[in-house]
Amino acid sequence: MIRTIEDYFHIKVQEGYNPDLRCVRLDLDPVQTIHRPLIVYLAIYICTYFFNLVFLQTLWGFTLTTDQNMWGGAFALLDGVWNHTEKRSKHISYWSRLRKNDKVPIVFIHGLGAGLMCYAEFLHQLLLAEDRSVFLIELPYVSMRLVDHVPNAVEAVEGIKEMLHSSGYHQAVFVSHSMGTGISSWVSKYASDLIAGSVMIDPICFLLHHHHVAFNFMHKLPQGWMDYLLRYVVARELYISHFISRHIKWYEMIHFGHQLKNTSIFLSERDRIIGSLLVHSFLSSKTPDVHIMPTLEHAQFLVNSKWKSLILEHIHKISRKADFNKLH
Structure with a gap:
């Protein structure tokens, strides 16, 4: 391998061993975490409960189907008292709003953070624009809910397939953000027939054999307030860090750009996780519908009305x- 590197880059590696040079082994290195007081998780539980009750159930008319792993620890018992649902799923939890028409449904998969409530305004605009069935998949193990149960790739895809088939659908348009694009990549690999179209925002699933995602998310030293926010609020949370360090298999999640028909991809120019320009260069030969969002950071489209509107237009198209x- 060293000889191949030397030939490719036209360099000569000095012989010997340097103890100061260490490799990054994401699934073997210790899980890196920062303590959070219980009140942080309590606040997330209260906000999530309010969002689910007021927006998802009351205003938007969604119904919950759960695998009974929506919360962990004491919050699982508390959630069992407040939330009663007879709908059960084997491997995933999701919200569904069904419409009695023949339109292809939309499946939305969120990214790392605090779950669906981070996308409240975006989802509101999406639901106003689309009179079709919508499924919102929950990823509690990356939503700071004390959940350590993580379905593997095959189980997650089986859960999504069951979700669609049980409602009478065989395909869907997948809209995903950040880590959600990794789940979409699983679907494209293990059940590509389910995908009628796709919109990927800040995708982490491309060029995973490069260092950017693993190194930038877990090991890069903060250089600005956004880096500190990413590291201490998201990346170092116990259950998110555990998922990233122990459950992501890059060879399962990587998307090689095949089967990108009817797909739009949006990349944030100043993304601190993804090598956006490199990914853009790679994807430009695979699909013409790849967009760089100038000056935007990772997930900043959520507070940018121009790009949010353009993304919604592409979802509609x-x-x-x-x-x-x-039909044809």
Whole structure:
């Protein structure tokens, strides 16, 4: 391997051993975490409960189907008291709002953070624009909910397939952000027939054999307030860090750019996790519908009305095309 590197980069590696040089082994290195007081998780529980009750259930008319792993620790008992649902799923939890029409449904998969409530305004605009069935997949193990149960790739895809088939659907348009694109990549690998179209925002699933995602998320030293926010609020949370360090298998999650028909991809120019320009260069030969969002950080599209509107337009366009393809 060293000889290959030397030939490719036209360099000569000095012989010997340097004890100061260490490799990054994401799934073997110790899990890096920073303590959070119980009140932080209590606040997340209260905010999530309010969002689910007021927005998802009351205003938007969603119904919950759960695998009974929505919360961990004492919050699992508390959630069992307040939330009663007869709908059960084997491997995933999701919200569904079904419509009685023949349109291809939308499946939305969120990223790391505090779950679906971080996307409240974006989801509101999406639901206003689309009169079709919508499924919102919950990833509690990356939502700071004390959940350590993580389905593997095959189980997650089986859960998504069951979710669609149980509602009478065989395909969907997948809209995913950040870590959610990794789940979409699983679907493209193990059940590509489920995908009628796709919109990926800040995708982490491309070029995973490069160092950017693993190193930037877990090991890069903070250089600005966004780096500190990423590290101490998200990356060093116990259960998120555990998922990243022990459950991500890059060879399962990586997307090589195949089967990107009816797909739009949006990359934040100043993304501190993804090598956006490198990914853009890679994808430009795979699909023409790849967009760089100038000056934006990772997930900053959520507070940028221009790009948020453009993403929603692309979701609508891809959904309409999926409807057309279904009829023909």
